[in-house]
Amino acid sequence: MTAILAIDQGTSGTKAVVVDAEDGIVALAEEPLRPAYLSGGGVEQDPRALLDSVLDAGRRAVREAGRPVAAVALANQGETVLAWDRTTGAPLSTALVWQDRRAESVCAELAEHRERCAARTGLVLDPYFSAPKMAWLRRHLTRDGVVTTTDTWLVHHLTGQFVTDASTASRSLLLDLDKVAWDDELLALFGLEGEPLPRIAACDEIVGTTRAFGPEVPVAGLIVDQQAALVAEGCLTPGTAKCTYGTGAFLLANTGPDPVRSSAGLTTSVAWRAAGETPYCVDGQVYTVASAVRWLQDLGLVGSATGLDAAAAADAEGVLCVPAFAGLAAPWWAPGATASFTGLTLSTRREHLVLAVLQGIAAQIAELCARVAADLGHPPTRLRADGGLTRSAALMQAQADIAQVPVDVYPHAHATPLGAAALARCALDPALTLEEAVGDWQPATVHHPRWSADRAAEFRTAWAQAATASAAEGERA
Template identity: 35%
Template sequence: MSRQFIISLDQGTTSSRALLVDHEGKIQGMVQREFKQIFPKSGWVEHDPMEILSSQMQVLQELLDKEKVRPSEILAIGITNQRETTVVWDKNSGEPVYNAIVWQDKRTANICEHLKKSGLKEHVQKTTGLVIDSYFSGTKVKWILDNVEGVKKKAADGDLLMGTIDSWLVWNMTKEHNHYTDYTNASRTMIYDIVNLKWDDKMLKALGIPKSMLPEVKPSAAHFGDYEYKNVKIPISGIAGDQQAALFGQACFKKGTAKNTYGTGCFMLMNTGEEPQFSKNGLLTTIAYGLNGKVNYALEGSIFIAGAAIQWLRDGMELITHAEETEKLANSIEGENSVYVVPAFAGLGAPYWDMYARGAIFGLTRDTGKAHIAKATLEALAYQTKDILKAMEDDSRIQLKNLRVDGGACANDYLMQFQADILDSEVHRPEVIESTAMGAAFLAGIQVGLWEQSDIDQNRPMNHIFKPTFDRVKRKRLYKKWQKAVERCKGWEEEE
């Protein structure tokens, strides 16, 4: 039997990766390359779109060379990407008019305030499923149109295109320069009507974004065009934003199933079925995936800083050399930790949505050392997840039986055990924690007939199931202190 592979391109916030997935759904190879993070001002985060493209193409080529893959052996390509990060480019030259503005960027906070004062808050929630926040793509496009010389006229003349990173990759990878996105990425822009599945005229007008800039929106499993490799056309047939791809990769297909991804940020999604469910508790309503003519929705809670807090311990504070050291440091502290770290470096996401909150450390005493701070930073990831789960259970009226986890930090046993303890719920860690890349691969493979959706759930062996050990009193006491710490971080940067 000839070899058959799916290529998964995983374009993340700090690196570009390419993974080779065989016909049994097993990863046979991976290449990764980090790229530069650009911080022009406090609260601003940018990427060079050309570096994103070149790094993604380089890892793809390196993977194919390393694994000696022939073009005829590649059935399809799936793409998953950092969401909300936005590129505006000239469709004639192909050149970006400005750097990509990253999802973490806070520069459009004042645009968001103006939208709120314009009375658009309810419209945004009921139409796009989101809250008005600088996190999403729409205000990033407006900022570029308003602040980069000459681009507003170009946009009015129909010469500019905008897109999330998936669109930027597809446009560059297809000979015809196809301008597409999928439902999941469109649902993160704050300008897409997730109920009627179309771009929202009211928000486009409010932000001054011409419709000519927008990509066509397709289901998550669809034909987005072909990538030519050694004169062989390979279909790009699956696209999903990274968190929805992880939900799909974790086989969260039934209503009430949920996953948490511990990446640069931390993202918890719960499948709510084929009807959108709008939150009363500051959660987002988003499209989970579009497949076989149907759309599934999800509730989502976003934690902006998760793995990035571990990076801060390493690069900013220089308390550790490698992320893995945090587990040993955390275990070296006996009993309860008196220190609490609130890593609100980019404001607070769900359920607080405070753009002006800033990070802080509480409970410092003379004997506090780096082990206490490392332990508290890990615990902060678990506490923030509990904040979201509380809101999710209240909105959905579904009590979580277990949480499916993935992402780099889920390899940390201390964090996973503390997560189970503070949630009072089992935490299921699969053997393959590359759920995001696998989700994109599965969507692409389903589209070209390699797999059925039912195959995915049958091929998820568990690595470990963490069971809660805390009693109710201890869990309540620790969480109450966390809530107190969060309250003291709110509104720090807000003008008087």
């Protein structure tokens, strides 16, 4: 039996699981984190808190498991960056979280290069990605040390190495997507020429060893969090798709070996690099999902996320919500968009607002499914779903109704670390295929559409009009 310590270092917390090929998850430890939300669109984290959370959660999980682990795997936030000293490992800045919008000025300066960036990287020129934040950090915080995504810094503390993985690198706006290599022209474009960048490793590669969690073991299975979930949910063939419902929502669809450039406002990234192959994926993002639910909690409209279904009406009675509390991502890319409710009357009650928020989340994801269909030539026939909010039957049913596809709810709350663990297992045993490492799984629940196709189309048309108005209002602001 081969146990793997798999760590998911996320935005609102770090999760560590010890997973055994025979016994499944045998231990779980979590450490909460609270990003600082600043005026002007800043979102920051304390790097030392990130590192401490990785070490503390990992050590607790290993103790709870009561068995040795054969490797450590690490999934990361993807686009969160910091400056740090390569000699001492000390952070030289806060960590700018993927949600941070302060690099909008950098993107505005480079607006004429949007098409060039998209063609080279598969991404949209937006502060969401790493390079604009790296450039902003260099201008406003420090010129010292190196500036990288947080995975490189964490792995350096574990192993002493200076690496990132191919999937994380593809989220930077600095990677030539076809070559899977850093691009000097892009570095120059962002004013980052001369910056030392980490070596790009395969996701099934042993990148070093660590004693941070006990006896010395290999570190492998490095991957960005959303692609890790794509692996765990078995989306290993072109056209398969999953959506993770966390702080934000992230829909990814496997495109196989072809790095499709989206014509529909989505982005293209490396899905993973393993067994000498590099499949790609298209993806779309919804910035506020669990954070929209927290907004409902803060207003006292729901007691907790677990109380969503009890608080939601059976019908929203014509109320529509565009939950753009932090702007709209794909396919609008309207950072200035703000949230809106329409269709309110004197008969509108709390429960209508709660359902309208859930339907607004589902409508954004349904729009992403339609854009995936435009890029791949056919829509996903099913949507696999993971993340904490899949516990809300009201949200999952709204998703099935509005997108008009069955929604298969992943049976574990830990898809991201399980995907990283599967890649680490492949690193330890190169004869093992990724399909074998992932294994088979059955949905905990399947939500089938109850709405007619006509009702879904009518809703989506009305909602899309409200979203377009929100995006246009944001541009005028």
